[in-house]
Amino acid sequence: MSKPLVLSCDKLTKKFGGLTALNALDLSIHRGDVLGLLGPNGSGKTTFFNVLTGVYRASGGSLHFDGRDITGLSAQEVYRAGITRTFQRSRLCLPLSVFDNIMVGNHKNLDHGLWFNLVRRRQLERQIRSSWNEAHELVATFSKPLSQRLDEPAGAVNMIDRRRIEICRALISKPRLLLLDEPSAGMTHEETRELMDDILAVRERIKDLTVVIIEHEMNVIERITDRCVVLNYGRKLCDGTYREIAANAEVQEAYLGQS
Numbered sequence: 001m002s003k004p005l006v007l008s009c010d011k012l013t014k015k016f017g018g019l020t021a022l023n024a025l026d027l028s029i030h031r032g033d034v035l036g037l038l039g040p041n042g043s044g045k046t047t048f049f050n051v052l053t054g055v056y057r058a059s060g061g062s063l064h065f066d067g068r069d070i071t072g073l074s075a076q077e078v079y080r081a082g083i084t085r086t087f088q089r090s091r092l093c094l095p096l097s098v099f100d101n102i103m104v105g106n107h108k109n110l111d112h113g114l115w116f117n118l119v120r121r122r123q124l125e126r127q128i129r130s131s132w133n134e135a136h137e138l139v140a141t142f143s144k145p146l147s148q149r150l151d152e153p154a155g156a157v158n159m160i161d162r163r164r165i166e167i168c169r170a171l172i173s174k175p176r177l178l179l180l181d182e183p184s185a186g187m188t189h190e191e192t193r194e195l196m197d198d199i200l201a202v203r204e205r206i207k208d209l210t211v212v213i214i215e216h217e218m219n220v221i222e223r224i225t226d227r228c229v230v231l232n233y234g235r236k237l238c239d240g241t242y243r244e245i246a247a248n249a250e251v252q253e254a255y256l257g258q259s
Contacts, residue, residue: 003030006066006177006210007052013060014044014051014234021047023234024061031176034203034211036221038245039231040254045214046088048231049179053085054078066176084170085179088214090162094155098146098165101154102135105169138168141205142198160191164198171202180213184220192217196224218246230254 007029014022022044029035037045050056052063054075062071065081073081084105092101132150140147142164149157154165163183170178183199184192203209203224215221221228222242230238230245232254238245245251 003032005029006031006033008064009061010064011061012048012051012058012063014047014056015059021234022051022058025231025234025236027229027236029177029210029212031210032208033226034213034224036225036228036242037212037214037231038216038221038228038251039237043231043254044234045231046181047234049085049181049212049214052078053083053179079173082174082176083179084173084175084177086163086166086170086181086183088182088185090166092154092162092165095153097151098139098154098157099132099135099150101165102139102150102169102172103131106131106172135168135172138171139164141201142168159187160195163187163195167199167202171206176208177210177212180211180215182214182216184215184217192220196220200224218242222246 005028007027009025009027012022012025012027013020025044025048037048039045047056051058054073054077058071062069064070065083068081070078070081070083093104135150136147139150143161146157146161146164154162157165167178167180167183180199183195187195199211199213203211213221213225225242228238228240228242228245229236230248230251232250237254238248238251240248
């Protein structure tokens, strides 16, 4: 039995003046899949993430998530619908604790009311304790040593642990779709291997989680993806398994140029 459709794009287009960054993109993703989004620099990968998450408004076409039309929703509305992301460049607030950085991603589930925070102190304490335990359990999936450092500043940990914090921040609200924008950027091959182990462990733990990953490390894509889509000049160039796209002559030309 085929898995249900989570995300579908129909003729999705994004233009910046005379530049067409996404050109009538058709794309579908099924629940629980890990999709690799590939393409040369400037091919439209991050633009797709930005349109999907409401950072940019689409110039044309439509987006549907779990059967709901989310075309034109704000970033906050997309987040509340169940889509979260990381960024290629770190967006952590380094002076804040690891715990506080993670909780930034869970604001839809926290009570921010003035009455609750000033008067209902016992309930607030219970909420903080529950959130701490939840963050501790999630971080421990990635790294048990890091889970013992929740009260330390995020700036005190190394690059791979900062990436782990960013992914935990995206996961803490229990999204149904997680978007990872080059999670291995700035890391060594060994750190990249460790982080991919983490992502595979999370996938095993959260069975229905759907992941789209932008990545230039082909060994990463080969290892963790079920399917790949290659973009070039904003168009879908190829769609298939890693082996299929790696053997595709148009993909080879897009990455390597004509021989």
